[in-house]
Amino acid sequence: DQQVKQNSPSLSVQEGRISILNCDYTNSMFDYFLWYKKYPAEGPTFLISISSIKDKNEDGRFTVFLNKSAKHLSLHIVPSQPGDSAVYFCAAKAGGTSYGKLTFGQGTILTVHP
Amino acid sequence: DGGITQSPKYLFRKEGQNVTLSCEQNLNHDAMYWYRQDPGQGLRLIYYSQIVNDFQKGDIAEGYSVSREKKESFPLTVTSAQKNPTAFYLCASSVEQATNEKLFFGSGTQLSVL
Numbered sequence: 108d109q110q111v112k113q114n115s116p117s118l119s120v121q122e123g124r125i126s127i128l129n130c131d132y133t134n135s136m137f138d139y140f141l142w143y144k145k146y147p148a149e150g151p152t153f154l155i156s157i158s159s160i161k162d163k164n165e166d167g168r169f170t171v172f173l174n175k176s177a178k179h180l181s182l183h184i185v186p187s188q189p190g191d192s193a194v195y196f197c198a199a200k201a202g203g204t205s206y207g208k209l210t211f212g213q214g215t216i217l218t219v220h221p
Numbered sequence: 222d223g224g225i226t227q228s229p230k231y232l233f234r235k236e237g238q239n240v241t242l243s244c245e246q247n248l249n250h251d252a253m254y255w256y257r258q259d260p261g262q263g264l265r266l267i268y269y270s271q272i273v274n275d276f277q278k279g280d281i282a283e284g285y286s287v288s289r290e291k292k293e294s295f296p297l298t299v300t301s302a303q304k305n306p307t308a309f310y311l312c313a314s315s316v317e318q319a320t321n322e323k324l325f326f327g328s329g330t331q332l333s334v335l
Contacts, residue, residue, distance in 0.1 A: 111263065141323070150225070150311055150326030151264075196263065208279070209324065211256075211263030 110134045111199050115210035120219050126184040128215050130197035133178065137199040142171060142182050145194040152196075153205065155182070187219045223248045227312050227327035234299065234306060235333050242297045242330045244312035251316065253295035254324065257281060258309040265276060267310075270295055307333050 112131045120126045130140075138159040147209035156165040157171045157180070162169050170183045184191055194216050198209040225246045234240045235278025235290040246253065252271045256264040268281030285292055295314075297304045311333050313324040 109263075113263075116261070125283065143324075143326075148230075148328065150227075150310070150313070150328045151324075153323045156323070197262075208266060209264075211265075213263050215259055 109213075110137075111197060111210050111212040113195075113197060113215045115215050116213070117216040117218070120187045121187055122219055122221050123186045126182075126217055126219065128182040128184075128195050128197075128217065130180045130182075130212050131178060132180075132199050134201060135156045135178070135206065136165070136201040137198040137210075138197050138202040140171070140173060140180050141198045141200075142169075143196045143198060144191075145214070147194065147202065151196060157203055165172075166178070184217075187217075189221050192219050224326035225297055225312055226313055226332050227310075229330060230328070230331055232307070232332045234332060235335050237265065237301045239298055239300050240306075241310070242299070242310055242312075242331070243295065244295045244327060245310055246295075246312075246314045246327075247293060247326075248314055248316075248325060249293070250314035250325070252314060254315075255279075255285070255287065255295070255297045256311045256313060256315040258311060260327075264311060282323070 141156040142154040144154045145151040155166050155169050157173050173180045194214045196214045197212045254269040255267040258264050265281050268287040270276035286298045311329045312327040315324050325335045
């Protein structure tokens, strides 16, 4: 049972345009959400997070939006750069569980063309 | 430089053999984790440890064992009981903070069966 789903395996965007990566979840107990970025042959690195008490969090070119009623979150990258090409994972944590026990989506491969 | 070191980068297992994946961190983090990544799937938690000499099973612990004799080290043994061990294995660590769920990952070990 996939509790966190990234339904788009890949996304291709032109440099300078917006990249929108989507993530859906089913567990209403999730209260903290994170995005990680992974380059080939490297481990994932933390990108941005959002608590369920917020609906938006910004960090430079990256913004995460959370729609709790739809159980949906999205990551916006504006403007997209070729160096953003990587696999992006969303992850979620349920309230009351041990931290680090994250549930991950399958990942979306983002390719930004010059 | 502080970080997490996983070794080896590539590992091959023969039928019926146990193999051990190494994970060392010098970030002084209390908690450490092992995740498994299969193609097209998200990262799944195998085992985690929040303190030395203590560890808990994650979602897919069968066929694996761990130890946590030192804060810096969290080796994972893939036993012969794990019937489908071919995967990319990621070790991670985190600090003990109530609101910070950020994980720091190593660069991974690709395990294949001969």
